[in-house]
Amino acid sequence: MEGDVTIEGRHRPVLLEEALAILQPRTGGRYLDATVGLGGHAEAILAESAPAGRLFGIDRDAEALALARDRLGHFGGRVELVQGDFARLGAIAAESGWTPFDGILFDLGVSSFQLDNASRGFSFMRDGPLDMRMDRGGDERSAAELLARISERELVRLLQEYGEERWAKRIAARIVQERQTQMPTSTAQLARLVATAVPRRAWPRRIHVATRTFQALRIAVNNELVRLMRGLQEAVQWLTAGGRICVISFHSLEDRIVKEAFRGWARSEPPRVHLLTKRPVGPTEREIDANPRARSAKLRAAERR
Template sequence: MAFKHTSVLLEETVNGLAIKPDGIYVDATLGGGGHAFEVCKQLSSKGSFIGIDQDAAAIEAASVRLLDFGERVTIIRSNYCDMKPRLHEIGIDKVDGIILDLGVSSYQLDTAERGFSYRADAPLDMRMDQRQKMTARDIVNDYSEADLYRVIRDYGEDRFAKNIAKHIVMERGKGPIETTGQLNEVISRAIPMKIQKTSGHPSKRTFQAIRIELNHELEVLKETLDTMIDLLNPGGRLCIITFHSLEDRIVKSAFRKNEDPCICPKNFPVCVCGNVSKGRVITKKPILPGEEELEFNSRSKSAKLRIFERA
């Protein structure tokens, strides 16, 4: 299956970078190279672009898509949490812009055997990086009921988390849960039918929760945001697209803290803590998809773009 992914908030993100033609830009979640292509089009022969992704299929697709830009482009297979050492390896200490698109790609969702989607029956996988040994099957079958409850509650924000965890443990007592279809059935039995009729697909939140847990998505985001801001040259920008409230809260909080890191009591006449602002938040409110984008790409519905500029 060809790697297909419609880049969300494409124009808004690329414009948000305020690209300098001779600058150095990073797409830390390269995907199929949609954002990357538009960035590279604006670079001069002196400009550089680095694409990072942990998914082999994304690397392959983006390599083909960006071929015409020649030596301006470097593609690295890695998790963006290792961005700083990976950039150092190729002699880069600072960059002029970074894109982070945190969504699961359409390709990952539509390739049934990757096990990301609750809409097709497939092995429970959900690995963003297929070099990783652990899969979603391991979480579903090996986590304790208490841990399953915690994951579904915290990362899926599902009010039926306790009941879903209980049903999973009951079901796997009869034999391992191997497929997305089996898990769907278990979740469906754990959520009242009247709720299912009004709240979308019953598995949506649990699948999100398991995927986040398996790929350490929120920990990686939390641990890497400050590093990415530190990697920016003065005037450089970090553009982040989130797809659910958990990610968005982390980004909003980190941006605010980097803009105003002062921890002095509010009644102090002057700052004595010594914490210095690293820049400013460009987006006081997140940028959302327009009506046209929502019409042709339903997956953009929950997307939010936030932008930070380095001082």
């Protein structure tokens, strides 16, 4: 496997203590990690629910799942991991005889493994093919294919909507102009194009000038927001009474979807959940210092009635 991320070199899972305080893993409990990634949260849930708590883990990314399998192997029959899309989590878990669950966790977005692995094309920090697919075996198009075909108008909309990028028009125009002679096919080429499209004085201070463009493309390539809406609606159906759902999101579009889904459940007649977080929970300064990626994390949780 390419890249310099090893299981030992991984980051600490984001908002781990806070997620455990919500899920309260206990022996005999059954838990679903809908985004198992490298298995950081899953490992802690399994450790806390020893000796007989069980965990079912899903991830779209086969490579991450292979690493999680190594990491969690010592829990033996207490854990089962399956490659799949959390938008179909009910069917996937039911097929394996796992439903319902006492706790469900979503830790959204990309893993450090995906970001740090140049060949996956998620990051402008490392040059690699412009790919960004979480499931490389699926039928989704890579970011390069998407950019080769999309109309300028659609690209503007995509950058505005998924990237909340105020320079969307200039960036889209630059990409469309450039692709007439040379199609951007690497992350470094795209990052350079974005940098030349946005006036230097307008570059953001805290993030790279291409951050929003990369976020927008990743969301589009993986159809992330639609999958999230579906995944949440699936999840609430498979919680036991008193079971808890905990969602960690990393940008405002995701958080809005989570907030609205939770509110809808809380206000339905009869209410399906009781909200455990009126406002989202964020990381402590200490966590941000140790792991800057945690900066934008927000956790929301609810309990099934």
